[in-house]
Amino acid sequence: MYSLWGGDAHVRCLLESLAETARTRMGDTAVQDEEHELTYGRLLTWAARIAELLVGHGVRPGDRVAVTGSRGAAVVAAMLATVSAGATYVPLDVEYPVRRLEHMAADSQARLLLYSGDEPAFDPAAPAVRIPAAPDLSDEEAVTALSRHTCRPDLPVYVIYTSGSTGLPKGVALPHRCVDNMAAWQWRHSVRPDLRTAQFAPLNFDVWFQEVLGTLCGGGTLIVMPEALRRDPIALLDWLADHRVERLFLPYVALNMLAVVAEATDSLEHLALAEVNTAGEQLVCTPAIRELFRRLPGCRLNNHYGQSESAMVTVHTLTGSSDDWPMLPPIGRPLPGCEVLVAPTEPDEPLVGELLVAGAPLSVGYLNQPALNAERYITLDETTPQGHRRAFRTGDLVRVEGDTVHLLSRIDREVKIRGVRVNPLEVDACLLEQPGIVEAVTVVVDIAQGSRQLRAAVTTDLTEDEFDGATVLKALTELLPEQFIPVSITVLPELPRTPSGKVDRDAIAAALAPSSP
Template identity: 30%
Template sequence: MSSNSFSNQGVLIHELVEIQVAKTPDAIAVIFQDQQLTYRELNEKANQLAHYLKSLGVKPDVLVGVCVERSIEMIIALLGILKSGGAYVPLDPAYPKDRLAFTIEDTQIPILLTQQKLARSLPLYQGHSLYIDADWEKIAQQSENNSFSGVESHNLAYVIYTSGSTGKPKGVAIEHRNTVAFIDWAKEWFSAKQLQGVLASTSLCFDLSVFELFVTLSCGGTVILAQNALQLPDLPAAQKVTLINTVPSAIATLLRMKGIPASVETINLAGEPLQNSLVQQLYQLDHVHQVFNLYGPSEDTTYSTVALMQKDATETPTIGRPISNTQIYLLDSQLKPVSDGMEGEIYIAGAGLARGYLNRPDLTDEKFIPNPLSKEPGSRLYKTGDLAIRLPDGNLKYLGRIDHQVKIRGFRIELGEIESVLVKHPKVSQTVVVAREVSTNDKRLVAYVVPNSTSEPTRQNLMIRDLRDFLKLELPDFMIPAAFVFLEELPLTLNGKIDRRALPIPKWTCMEQGVYLAPRNSRETQLAELWSQLLGVDQPSIHDNFCELGGHSLQAIQLVHQVNEIFHIRLPLASFLEMPTIAGMAQNIESLYHADVAQLTKNEETEVELDSAIYPENILTEPIPEIFLTGATGTLGAYLLYELLQQTRADIYCLVRASSIEEVRAKIQNALKRYGLWSDRLSTRIIPVLGDLSQPYLGIKPEQFARLAEKIDLIYHCGAWVNVAYPYSALKAANVLGTQEILRLASQTKTKPVHFISTIDVFSVTSSNTLRTIKEEDVAGPTSSLGNGYAQTKYMAEKLLIEAASRGLPISIYRPSNIVGDSKTGICLTDGFITLMLKGCLEMGVAPDIEAMLNLVPVDYVSQAIVLLSQKQEPCTQAFHLVNPEPIEWKQLIEWLNKMGHSIYLDSYTTWYSQLLKLAAQTSDNTITPLAGLFANQYLVQKLLGAFYFDSQEPLKTLATSNLTCPPVDDELLLNNFSHLLKYHGSCKSQLLTTHSGGLISV
């Protein structure tokens, strides 16, 4: 089965673009948000880059890495590399460092083309890093004329890495002639009108991007860049999109969102099995004229077959016939053609076949074999591993895979690669990963795990979190299983192979004593229905725990909001989280939270008293102190650990809650890697300590606690359970009693100064909207005035510290204001409270006119300030406010967003909140509708944003003498921290918020 026609033999990819530049130099080539380039401008900039790359030694078949965010610069980078004669190797900035490091090592790229903002998040690289942003001034000095590179059609154009069954990704090496043959077909198949505006939403690491970019630029169309397909409705140029090229699951979501613009006439779907029901829904849009189903592996340059779906058809969609320049064979195990209607494996031949796999001659020989059915010298077949039958009309019907490769949301995944990583975990004995179809266009990965030892259910929950963290070190997010199922052994067939059909379907159930207790009244029945819809479980028992059924914090907020709407009440989220069962919710729906606050206020003076046994002993000073640190896996804690490693020669003992020392070590490493702070050379000074702040003696055996007290000389207590939605009673053990255990450690054997990380929220009274001026010597609290349980616990912890200080223990307290991301990169806090608030307001087009003073301090500045102040000050009892002398008003931040091109106006808080409630009632996808209950308290929202002026001259002077000043709140700081918001606003919802202490709030 074949189709042949190739009119551009010998032509190069960039030459096709140059031909189009000559035809339509002033036409718009690419649009990204509010930026655009004409064909002439794109070509000139790409030429300048090409000449510069050639000066660095780039020539035919030289590989150049490309790691840039989606932007116009990304298009310039690709075209510039091709024009220089080199071949590009895409590296997705969102991938784990380990995976990027593997690609860099495997390709041995001499040059990495990236952006300076990404430098810190990239793996160590010994070659030449060229920053397309920071280095553009010298690049721009090069000629704007077309570059002659000496490249020929058989030279490489790009290398894309795909999942590997052995756990080792493989690079598919594509030559210019392969891509040109593909472009040649596309220009014949699609009209210039269809390609007038093409949505480019696919990562460069996937070959659908080749169609979106190079087909479009070769025919005079406009590339309309997006971060992902679901961003389409929010694009300024959305109404210019004429063709969408994506996967069925994404188009189905766009359809549900009513997000397909009226300008779209053609839709290309590939990467997943296509359902006819989806096709017919698309055709119900009057403006959609053609829906194509396409099939093809990366090894055959994007697409190999095509089928035009028919309107009103009832048959299962086929993958059609071969595109031009391509031959499709259905062969049996003996490489003999099968009869029509018989199952056979798909083998592909033709002009699109890749050179092979980079640096994998064995795999190349296995998959790219001599073509026994052709007399043409050198003809090859690619063995796809896909099964199909040929129908009487000549079209191919796709049946599935021979092996365990799957495609989920268009991502090609070798299940063996996930298994090979997972089995390396020290607690995993055996594992198998499968893809299960939950519903139409919703397939999810499930990992079945046989642990080395039997775990209790609560331990299994901890292990699941650890397994996810472990996998994220090496695998991109789309390869992380959605569910983990623990088995005593894997089921086997009679011949000893794993029986995948016998693997149980994941189901979250956790019934008290294994007994199902049905709802006892109408209220419990309504709640059970809500739980079932939200969690996807059948018949939850009234005593089932919400979290153990798989519920997460964002779902808890959604549930409470729905309950408030249905029952016409104002149930605080905290009340539910104290007793997260249907029975508890029904019984205590109105009183739990208020009873909790009232009880704390009544008994504040006697609530917690410092243990009388805690008295400091003789002070011992070491020339190089051993340091004890809590909270090292949190955001501020990770930065604090990094600064202590940089600024001291001490060994750092890090207390982390986990199930093993190995898990502690992995969590610390994961945290540092997440923020680009990890360094192998410092790892020997990190001493993992297995423990738990909420337990007596920090969860350490008393004899080990005593030995630790002998070793360490200095304590930084940064750890806490940070959650503004949880009540005081839920947080007390970790935050208050945990602090008492820290003081016990500080006082035992020898006196150790304690540096305690608190929060400015200890001054957050919610009875007034007046902005206060705060000084270091001001007294915090009292608890009755504080608006949330987290602030109450920090206030009570400070009272314990002050009592310990009165007994002679050196204490320093640090109270940061609104911690934001790294001042240079913006890394870490893309989903903080302020960011979520801004997202929601952007989506509404309106923000509340609220008096709030945002005091933004970058996390790297806070960590540096704590270490510097702790080193400069003599042991004493003192509080330091780590604040920014140049705050910004909430209204100013809204004005800045408008200056950046957004449209958002201010309205009264009452009017704004009413609009938010209407959206919540309509089950709107607005980012903050699940938080509607939180926004009921205007004063609390004001405090979370910022309600203080600060008089903090002394610490600022001390820091200034060491040349450490807080970065001003200017365009650079705002862009670094909110660029993610500006690019992605509305495209995702967060499960985490950030409070002023820099910890994480599960909400």
């Protein structure tokens, strides 16, 4: 198997990094939400007091602590407190349905549930304790460091739940080795370590930890975005300017919508953005995104790749004129401490195959899922060039060119139309070049006798009379081989989303599938 290595990782426990930052920035703002503006001193003192509360309720190193509440400073403090107590943080997003939350709480076997705001509306399967209020004190009285005697590389920092094939989510545990590496890389790789960073991601999404830990370990300010703005790109653009946000993490779909809104703005000089990071799905450099970064020449765009099971794996930074950016940017090179491998799917294409991940990014594994762990976390027949034997099967089909990895599709969504391998993401990208199309997703649907077709769903800013699907399909024939052309284009008022903000391709495929006779 082909191997790419990101180089040696030089990291230390995230609590040590945070303590060093706090010593020189005790009076600087660490976290800001609609209710709080906390200095590093107040944040660490709050976390230390919550940690004392946990110990008083019998929490010991290795236990799990569930935390629920709205995104904000209280949850950040509770996460830091849990980690400093040597326990594992389990976020439970209040936006989730009750059945899902109760499954997560029971499956995690948490010793305690911490909550902010109203009492939980679900059965937490553990004693529930309200997070105490933030301390009111001067920085001279503040705690300067959290306990960090339990920063073992293999000790889990958090458990997050990701979608499962049974309809119920499965928990995956990420250890210090992985999380510390991600946090250190995030602030070292940024244009500045102390950027003012928007907190956009839901609690149960791994990007939340990049936003929080990458910011606090680097001495920046975390600004929690109000929930309503996550779905309102017009108001979001104004909020970014008003709060002088310098770093932003957005899934591709939200980034594209923000770029579309920005096209109607005369000037972007009021924005302070220096860095935008996108992850979760394939980045497509749409005309709107190219225009946004043409008007923000001091802002860079990073394409991140990873999974809940392996956190950050690779990154590609787009440089130069946005007019010259590829339509489908690569996912780039591995982070320090990470080795990626390509398991070929065809003998005559050794650089095309499933991407395997080894090294620092690997999680401990799924909770209570021994069969799934054996299927996805495999023992390799031979030791890798970097001495690894354990690897995670991502299920992603990739191609390596030089020292750079390109994402092609999901293995289980690989499409061959009349014997030709088709990448639906290429079709999406070409659709997005057509006038009036705002969002586009191409899916494969099964039809009679085992045949398969491509069908596309789009949103548009044109009226029903103005939009002509036949004209769009004709335009695609000038850009793509015939096997890549969808048999139909369906206009939807909006594309369905997953809880993390990604486009729900499975829901779209189900909606576009032919009806049963």
